[in-house]
Structures are given as C-alpha cells and as structure tokens.
Amino acid sequence: MKKVITITTLALLLATTLIWQSGCGKEIEVPTSESNRWLELLSALPENEITLKAAFLQDNAYLEEKRQQYPQISAEYAIIRNHPLLSGSTPGAYSDEEWKETLGFVSADIDQRIYAGELPLDYYEAVRGRFSRDDVDNAARTGPGNDMLEVVSYQGHEFYSWGGDNDINMSMRSNVRQLGRGFRLALVDDFIFWVRWTDGMKEMIDSHTDNIESLADNENYKLLAGGLEELDTATAFFSAESQSQSHIKEVYKDMLEEPSNERQQLFTEEVERQVRLKPYQALATGAGIDEKGYYLAIALLNPSEELARENATLLEQRINQSKIAMAWYSQSGDKWSDLIEGMEIESKGRLTLARLYGAVVECWVNFNVMGIMGPYEPLLIHE
Incomplete structure (x- = not known):
C-alpha cells in the first residue's frame, strides 16, 4: 500500500518554499541518527570496490531483544547466517572448547557480525561483543599455531598474524581455520577483526580509526x-x-x-x-x-x-x-x-x-x- 504524505501546515510549506527559493534545492531525506547501529558497524569496513559490492551486517543481540518484545510471534525463520570465515560453513561442528582455545572467546560472546567482500580471497570479517583482551591474547600465544605467531604493531594497535597471506597449511586445519589458512586477528575496542591477509587487517584498523574512508x-x-x-x-x-x-x-x-x-x-x-x-x-x-x-x-x-x-x-x-x-x-x-x-x-x-x-x-x-x-x-x- 503506497502512502502519500501531504504537508498541510502552512508554516512548514512556507519554510520549504523559502529554502528551495534560496538556492539550496535540497530534497527531504529520512534522517540518520548519529547513533545509527549500521553506521557503527560499517565503520569497520574500508570503502573499496570489493566492499561496495556486498556488506552483510547481523545484530544477534537486537534480534533476540525484538523476539522478547513480541513473544506472540511464534513463526521461526532462518534469519542469522553463518559467514564463510569465522563462523565457518559447518556450524554443526562448532564447539565452545575449540573457539576458546583458538580465539579466546565463544560464539555466545558475539552480539554483532560483519562481513564484506567476494570469494574466494578478498573478504573482511569482524564480530563485536564482549571479549576479554587477556583471554584473546592467551589463546593467540598458547593455542594452535602459536609456534607460527607474529605480533605486529600498527597505528597504535597490535594484531596477531599466523603464516603468509592466504597461506594454506593442512596441518593447521580446524573448524576455525578452514584449510589451515594463515589469518590475522585484532581486538580493537569491542571489535574482533579477522582476515586472511596483512593489508586487509591494516585497512580495517585504518577504517575503524578514521585514517581512511569507511563504508560509514x-x-x-x-x-x-x-x-x-x-x-x-x-x-x-x-x-x-x-x-x-x-x-x-x-x-x-x-x-x-x-x-x-x-x-x-x-x-x-x-x-x-x-x-x-x-x-x-x-x-x-x-x-x-x-x-x-x-x-x-x-x-x-x-x-x-x-x-x-x-x-x-x-x-x-x-x-x-x-x-x-x-x-x-x-x-x-x-x-x-x-x-x-x-x-x-x-x-x-x-x-x-x-x-x-x-x-x-x-x-x-x-x-x-x-x-x-x-x-x-x-x-x-x-x-
């Protein structure tokens, strides 16, 4: 049903006319609040040809809040989707133990998920939630692949790096690291950034800290x-x-x-x-x-x-x-x-x-x- 909105207040009509005649000619848009959830999440993604094609954002916490608000809605639909990297393509194989050992957090700690890019290589992933910096650091230094770990300093932040860009190491295969690929992980504020190549990690840090343009x-x-x-x-x-x-x-x-x-x-x-x-x-x-x-x-x-x-x-x-x-x-x-x-x-x-x-x-x-x-x-x- 198409809605037609008619402004009947003379003062508003006059104000609109004056603005138009003054040369602005700016059309009325839906306002975007400064605290817009989607812009907060988009700030983690650098603006480039790849990310502009597809950016997927999921607010698990808000969806659960809305479900609690409307308990009378009994229908169930597959709304939340697994991402190719951190979430994996086989959610049935997920285990808290493996995630805690490898990443320092579990799926239940995640409130929001961010994914952008295109397969098979150039894509960015992040999650936002309740993470312990000590637990993430301990998992990186003592968990699987710790013998390959390199801690990299960049723009006042540190990120963890395993292997070369997009490397495949079959001995490191797991449900977290599909094909044992080299990965980079950073905890920046309440975001975990997780990508396969070093420049991609630097882009995400720069994007979030306003050093480069983000999708936001x-x-x-x-x-x-x-x-x-x-x-x-x-x-x-x-x-x-x-x-x-x-x-x-x-x-x-x-x-x-x-x-x-x-x-x-x-x-x-x-x-x-x-x-x-x-x-x-x-x-x-x-x-x-x-x-x-x-x-x-x-x-x-x-x-x-x-x-x-x-x-x-x-x-x-x-x-x-x-x-x-x-x-x-x-x-x-x-x-x-x-x-x-x-x-x-x-x-x-x-x-x-x-x-x-x-x-x-x-x-x-x-x-x-x-x-x-x-x-x-x-x-x-x-x-």
Whole structure:
C-alpha cells in the first residue's frame, strides 16, 4: 500500500518554499541518527570496490531483544547466517572448547557480525561483543599455531598474524581455520577483526580509526542506514553494485544462454521480465520483526524523489508478477506474492521503502549479485 504524505501546515510549506527559493534545492531525506547501529558497524569496513559490492551486517543481540518484545510471534525463520570465515560453513561442528582455545572467546560472546567482500580471497570479517583482551591474547600465544605467531604493531594497535597471506597449511586445519589458512586477528575496542591477509587487517584498523574512508562515510550508505533504521531491522545488506538488466546479463551470461535446469530457466525468464524498476543508486535490505510478524525490509536510494515514488509503484508490480527462481528455501516457481502475508511500500525523499511480511524474510541475503550468502534473486533488477 503506497502512502502519500501531504504537508498541510502552512508554516512548514512556507519554510520549504523559502529554502528551495534560496538556492539550496535540497530534497527531504529520512534522517540518520548519529547513533545509527549500521553506521557503527560499517565503520569497520574500508570503502573499496570489493566492499561496495556486498556488506552483510547481523545484530544477534537486537534480534533476540525484538523476539522478547513480541513473544506472540511464534513463526521461526532462518534469519542469522553463518559467514564463510569465522563462523565457518559447518556450524554443526562448532564447539565452545575449540573457539576458546583458538580465539579466546565463544560464539555466545558475539552480539554483532560483519562481513564484506567476494570469494574466494578478498573478504573482511569482524564480530563485536564482549571479549576479554587477556583471554584473546592467551589463546593467540598458547593455542594452535602459536609456534607460527607474529605480533605486529600498527597505528597504535597490535594484531596477531599466523603464516603468509592466504597461506594454506593442512596441518593447521580446524573448524576455525578452514584449510589451515594463515589469518590475522585484532581486538580493537569491542571489535574482533579477522582476515586472511596483512593489508586487509591494516585497512580495517585504518577504517575503524578514521585514517581512511569507511563504508560509514559513504553518503549513499548513510541515507540507506537511515532507511533501515526507520524500517527497524536486525540484519542489513548494503550494496552499490548495479542491478541493471545489462549488468545481470553480463554476470550470468553463460547460465542465461544455456540454462541447465528448471531453476535456471526460471531465472532467465525473470531477468527478461518486462516490468523493471527505474535505475537507482544503491540498495539495502534486512530482516525485522514487529507486532505483525517477521518481514523483509527493502530500501532503494534513487536519484530523485520522483523516481522514488515511481519505484514504489513498480516494486509493487514486480512483487505481484515475479517468481522466486533460485532461493533454496522456496519451491522454484513460487510467486513472491504467494509468500507475502502483508506488504507496505512507500517513498520518503529519495528512498523507496518496503516491508514484506512472511516467509520472504529469509530472502534478505538474496540480493547480492554474486550470491555470497545465498543465490541471487532478480526481484530488484532495474532498467
């Protein structure tokens, strides 16, 4: 249901007119608070071509807080996702003992998770929580691989380094160090940074300490963070990678030319669907919960207010027409609208904002073009 907001207060109307006539011409945006959770987490990620493609943020503590707030919502969905590095791809093999011995903390100590990059090598990971510096230091110096440990000083901080950049040491294989890779770990304030190469660790430290630009400094991401704050999500995905039809066709060229199964054929049809969004500048998605249930949140940053309104209309049309092709937790061919129990779509300033209630909440990770956390879905494809 698209909302139309009309300003009826004469004073506000006059003030807006005066501002416009004075030459500012600045459109009204959703405000972003100085304490925005997503900007705090984005500050750990350096702004570069890799991180701008995909940044995944998860606030485990806030999700649990919201679940406690709405105990009447009994539905259960797979919202929190394991990251490729620290969380591993085999959560069933996790053990407190191994983590404590290797890292100095356990999964229960983590409140928030941060991941950005692209496989197989260049990606950044961090967690934020309640960590003991003494325990982390003891694990590094006495735990597995301590004979390879090097303690490196950088910009007033120390980080632990094992092996060469992206080295593989099969004798060090574990559920924490997949393939026994060389890693770098730093405890900076209440963040643990965890990457595979030295320059990546230095970038994260510089980013967090404002020595270089972070994703939190990106003006588009600031506006999207304000949008997700208004949508009240517990997770967030940010991306500035184009979702134009031409770009998607380039990325998935081989599959689109020769689809080998039903899902790929459906994906091809969805990419070719005639109704498409107007070009937007960046997007954010997330998962939230309120008194109505769980919802998928979508925020699109558009070049103008007019396009934000137009994309609100087009997004509703795409939802009603499009089918889910690749997401593994749905049947291929399910219509998006069949999995949505309620829908709220509106535009505010240059933002197009949406809440889609129901099982589609699990799809918050499925809008990364490269499909890092889950297969890409072309619902938000634009001209």
